[in-house]
Amino acid sequence: MNIEKKTEIPQETIRRLSLYLRMLRRLNAQDVKVVSSDKITKFLNISSEQFRKDLSYFGEFGCRGVGYNVNFLIRAIEKILGTDKICRIAVIGVGKLGTALIGYPGFTDFKFQIVAAFDNDPAKIGKKIENLIVLDSADVKKELKRLAVKMVILAVPAFAANAVSEDLAKCGIKAILNFSPININMRRELCVSNVDVACELEGLAYRLKKKMKE
């Protein structure tokens, strides 16, 4: 199936596709075969119209009056997102947040596999976190190549984040999910997504302030 049209897809649509996927996998685990758009969107605070519009970028998936085939839709969205194959990930920096992310329960049913963890702290190197032995950051190039990792989760201190991401780019890393509390420079060859907890809270504080005025 030729899933992708040439239109520019809004980032918010991509984010919602992930949410649909999470919901569909949950339904699939419950052995649901066919589902209505209402059922998919009900728990996501998204309208059925939005759901249909998001899917319409990529083609026709449902059957009017019948619904969506859960398995087919899962495979289709995975194909759109490029997560139809196992994606191997490394965590760089195993402080508290890095360690917590290695054990993150939300990866269940997703095709992400954390295959390595690195730190430069001698006290952490060699320790076991979940099923991984923490590796020495000095070996990052060799190990990431050996493990064919293209995507990392970065959880190093703010002062180190830019230098480390420069190094990672040289090691062939193509995408970084950055949890370090600093926006890292996006080099042209890198895809970067920054998750900044304090900024999220500020955004929430702003919405709260606005709501209070309503």
Added chain:
Amino acid sequence: MNIEKKTEIPQETIRRLSLYLRMLRRLNAQDVKVVSSDKITKFLNISSEQFRKDLSYFGEFGCRGVGYNVNFLIRAIEKILGTDKICRIAVIGVGKLGTALIGYPGFTDFKFQIVAAFDNDPAKIGKKIENLIVLDSADVKKELKRLAVKMVILAVPAFAANAVSEDLAKCGIKAILNFSPININMRRELCVSNVDVACELEGLAYRLKKKMKE
């Protein structure tokens, strides 16, 4: 100063204001008094034009050819976001992620203060995390009222997230930053922001796939 105009402000602008603020606070800590827009945006991968456009929603802040007064701009943006006063926050659920978030180093310089942590696991209640004693979730209503908390970070298992957020709404909580790997229902009276690590990775995987095709 009458900082806010009546226009609807894009969410992305609010997100960027947080980033500017982080950068400005860093400059302030380095005792920088006046700064150009270039210097503020350089490390954020944001153009100066974007920066000026974002600020323009709220008024005039800089002096052409002179730059921005760092202290003044910090106070102005804090006022816009509603984070000019200390904001007291509780963490609900002190598994690995909740625990890591209590110790999150990115709150430095922000006016968020984590004042309480709750769990329903008897093995965790009474334990000390950073400077907090973990409280019993059964006391959440009484304690949140006593501590005048309006905003929480939610890090409970997916299956519990919706029920817990219902309870929190009844306790007077107005805003939730949700790290549980499920989108929680947004009740009208609640501001919710969901941080879903797996969805972030999927968004990144999609961008990577697209880039590879370029």
